[in-house]
Amino acid sequence: MSEDDRARDRRRAAEALLLVTEEPLVxxxxxxxxxxxxxxVEQLCTELAAEYDATDRGFQLVKVAxxxxxxxxxxxxxxxxxxxxxxxxxxxxxxxxxxxAIVAYKQPISRAQIAAIRGVNADGVMRxxxxxxxxxxxxxxxxxxxxVLYGTxxxxxxxxxxxxxxxxxxxxxxVPGADVFETLERGLRPEAIAEEQAPPADEAEPGSDxxxx
Amino acid sequence: MSEDDRARDRRRAAEALLLVTEEPLVxxxxxxxxxxxxxxVEQLCTELAAEYDATDRGFQLVKVAxxxxxxxxxxxxxxxxxxxxxxxxxxxxxxxxxxxAIVAYKQPISRAQIAAIRGVNADGVMRxxxxxxxxxxxxxxxxxxxxVLYGTxxxxxxxxxxxxxxxxxxxxxxVPGADVFETLERGLRPEAIAEEQAPPADEAEPGSDxxxx
Amino acid sequence: MSVAVETxxxxxxxxxxxxxxxxxxxxxxxxxxxxxxxxxxxQLERLESMDLEIATExxxxxxxxxxxxxxxxxxxDGDVDLDEELALWEERDLLLxxxxxxxxxxxxxxxxxxxxxxxxxxxxxxxGVEERFLGLLPDLLERTTPxxxxxxxxxxxxxxxxxxVDIAHIHQxxxxxxxxxxxxxxxxxGRGRASFAELTADLVDxxxxxxxxxxxxxxxxQGWIDIEMPEIVGxxxxxxxxxxxxADEDLAFVDAYDG
Numbered sequence: 001m002s003e004d005d006r007a008r009d010r011r012r013a014a015e016a017l018l019l020v021t022e023e024p025l026v027x028x029x030x031x032x033x034x035x036x037x038x039x040x041v042e043q044l045c046t047e048l049a050a051e052y053d054a055t056d057r058g059f060q061l062v063k064v065a066x067x068x069x070x071x072x073x074x075x076x077x078x079x080x081x082x083x084x085x086x087x088x089x090x091x092x093x094x095x096x097x098x099x100x101a102i103v104a105y106k107q108p109i110s111r112a113q114i115a116a117i118r119g120v121n122a123d124g125v126m127r128x129x130x131x132x133x134x135x136x137x138x139x140x141x142x143x144x145x146x147x148v149l150y151g152t153x154x155x156x157x158x159x160x161x162x163x164x165x166x167x168x169x170x171x172x173x174x175v176p177g178a179d180v181f182e183t184l185e186r187g188l189r190p191e192a193i194a195e196e197q198a199p200p201a202d203e204a205e206p207g208s209d210x211x212x213x
Numbered sequence: 214m215s216e217d218d219r220a221r222d223r224r225r226a227a228e229a230l231l232l233v234t235e236e237p238l239v240x241x242x243x244x245x246x247x248x249x250x251x252x253x254v255e256q257l258c259t260e261l262a263a264e265y266d267a268t269d270r271g272f273q274l275v276k277v278a279x280x281x282x283x284x285x286x287x288x289x290x291x292x293x294x295x296x297x298x299x300x301x302x303x304x305x306x307x308x309x310x311x312x313x314a315i316v317a318y319k320q321p322i323s324r325a326q327i328a329a330i331r332g333v334n335a336d337g338v339m340r341x342x343x344x345x346x347x348x349x350x351x352x353x354x355x356x357x358x359x360x361v362l363y364g365t366x367x368x369x370x371x372x373x374x375x376x377x378x379x380x381x382x383x384x385x386x387x388v389p390g391a392d393v394f395e396t397l398e399r400g401l402r403p404e405a406i407a408e409e410q411a412p413p414a415d416e417a418e419p420g421s422d423x424x425x426x
Numbered sequence: 427m428s429v430a431v432e433t434x435x436x437x438x439x440x441x442x443x444x445x446x447x448x449x450x451x452x453x454x455x456x457x458x459x460x461x462x463x464x465x466x467x468x469q470l471e472r473l474e475s476m477d478l479e480i481a482t483e484x485x486x487x488x489x490x491x492x493x494x495x496x497x498x499x500x501x502x503d504g505d506v507d508l509d510e511e512l513a514l515w516e517e518r519d520l521l522l523x524x525x526x527x528x529x530x531x532x533x534x535x536x537x538x539x540x541x542x543x544x545x546x547x548x549x550x551x552x553x554g555v556e557e558r559f560l561g562l563l564p565d566l567l568e569r570t571t572p573x574x575x576x577x578x579x580x581x582x583x584x585x586x587x588x589x590x591v592d593i594a595h596i597h598q599x600x601x602x603x604x605x606x607x608x609x610x611x612x613x614x615x616g617r618g619r620a621s622f623a624e625l626t627a628d629l630v631d632x633x634x635x636x637x638x639x640x641x642x643x644x645x646x647x648q649g650w651i652d653i654e655m656p657e658i659v660g661x662x663x664x665x666x667x668x669x670x671x672x673a674d675e676d677l678a679f680v681d682a683y684d685g
Contacts, residue, residue, distance in 0.1 A: 014274050020556070056225060057228055072548050074544070075549035098532055146387055234553070293555060307581075315582050373567060
């Protein structure tokens with residue numbers, strides 16, 4: 001068998017495996033099944049993805065949560081949504097999203113810490129997120145209380161279509177600008193009465209970015 | 214939009230739909246979703262199938278049971294077999310086990326009721342359990358919706374080493390929350406048959422329904 | 427100053443504070459309790475299903491604001507304790523940093539929702555293997571015992587720690603502080619005096635009682651009633667002061683009270 005034939009066979013085998021996997025197919029398993037080095041798996045999949053892209057397929061091969069999977073092309077969403085009914089059921093409430101953001105950026109984190117940031121008890125929301133499989137217990141606080149510490153799961157990455165947590169935008173990007181600081185500060189100052197209106201200063205010079213501690 | 218663009222769009226939409234369909238996609242439905250005549254669907258799919266063939270893909274588009282679906286190329290069967298044998302964890306996920314337990318203790322039960330108890334859509338898990346032969350449709354809700362009701366199979370009992378459902382471990386004095394009972398009751402009580410009692414009595418029938426505090 | 431009570435999202439104390447402070451550019455100390463209550467009630471009517479968490483959040487907001495505002499109402503006796511003053515500033519700094527942190531995550535959540543929405547336009551293939559391979563699948567129940575199944579069931583139906591309290595009926599509450607004042611103005615002249623417990627005896631919802639309590643405070647402030655507490659740990663007695671002819675129009679400003 002020529003080298004070309006072997007390459008073609010590997011490509012075909014990869015396509016077959018990707019077709020039947022129910023979860024993103026991790027490179028380790030693919031490497032083992034195809035009997036090639038892991039690095040070659042990455043190259044093979046990257047090439048396949050590019051090929052589907054170049055030939056305008058209605059599906060894509062993408063790396064999500066550490067593995068490769070077939071998914072429909074976002075352009076085709078209107079057609080697929082008509083067909084797949086579950087589209088909207090996966091929506092999260094604002095409270096859930098905010099809590100999820102806190103967990104995503106501050107993991108590992110305890111419920112008490114989350115509650116301290118949100119200002120309200122987070123137990124109900126955390127339960128929803130756990131049931132949905134977006135967060136999970138990932139450790140125990142070594143301190144006296146041994147509080148359960150939470151983190152995000154691979155399902156969370158899948159939900160966001162991300163391969164890795166690194167792909168989340170930096171938290172520093174969201175730290176409010178000086179204008180917001182000032183408005184907030186003024187709002188909390190008893191003697192600051194209406195005499196002075198907040199000038200809507202223009203776009204945020206990023207304030208201090210030390211809130212991602 | 215040129216005729217070519219429209220044709221390309223239809224092809225892409227067809228690929229997207231075929232990628233996510235669980236059952237072979239019947240031409241009638243495809244025609245409706247793509248807004249083209251049924252005859253065009255057949256032509257489109259035939260062309261697509263030929264294209265995959267010509268480009269040596271590891272998957273095929275085939276017509277099965279009156280509908281079209283993607284499946285792995287027969288040449289790639291050895292790889293898929295190894296994937297099935299080596300790739301799976303060999304253990305039910307927690308979500309699947311919980312769903313199976315709900316069916317076991319509360320049968321006959323509809324998907325909607327299961328989803329209401331678990332708080333998440335149970336369709337994917339139910340499909341797995343059905344495929345594995347652990348649960349099956351056992352009846353229809355006599356109410357207006359005619360919902361399919363599920364129960365466990367003889368093979369399930371066998372796997373667990375039980376002769377009869379009576380041998381399931383007693384739930385003891387555990388009393389499920391009132392919300393669970395309400396869910397079950399509401400689901401099984403389409404206005405028409407208000408008398409209908411919930412699932413076959415089990416040891417857990419609560420003495421008190423006052424657990425919602 | 428008019429505060430828009432239209433709060434598109436009502437998510438908790440910081441949310442509300444942020445909203446009022448940022449969007450309406452309102453001094454926290456001028457936030458009117460009646461607006462909070464009205465916004466809350468309005469929100470309840472809009473929500474399709476209520477969450478106990480939101481209800482508790484409201485109580486927390488109300489309590490916080492009442493505390494802040496009551497501090498402000500207390501007579502200023504001139505000699506301010508420096509420690510107290512410092513503590514107050516510290517408290518403010520703390521609140522400020524929490525507001526900033528809260529806003530940071532709120533914005534991060536919005537960005538995340540955008541990412542999730544974009545990702546939601548793609549649907550993963552989860553069809554699995556074809557039937558001809560199913561026979562090869564290992565038996566997933568091999569290591570599962572009947573007791574595992576029992577535990578799984580108990581786990582699945584365990585009363586959810588968020589108590590499922592049916593508060594659907596709150597949707598029907600349409601009472602505002604003004605309504606409550608109007609009601610009490612109708613009720614009290616005939617009675618002369620009544621305990622707060624009596625006045626609220628037929629109210630079903632705690633929130634209605636809260637609204638009535640706010641109404642009593644308002645009426646006290648307006649000088650229409652007196653409030654007595656015969657026993658230290660007893661209930662409140664509300665005494666009508668008899669200046670009976672307060673026309674309905676006069677009530678229009680009640681909602682705008684800045685107490």
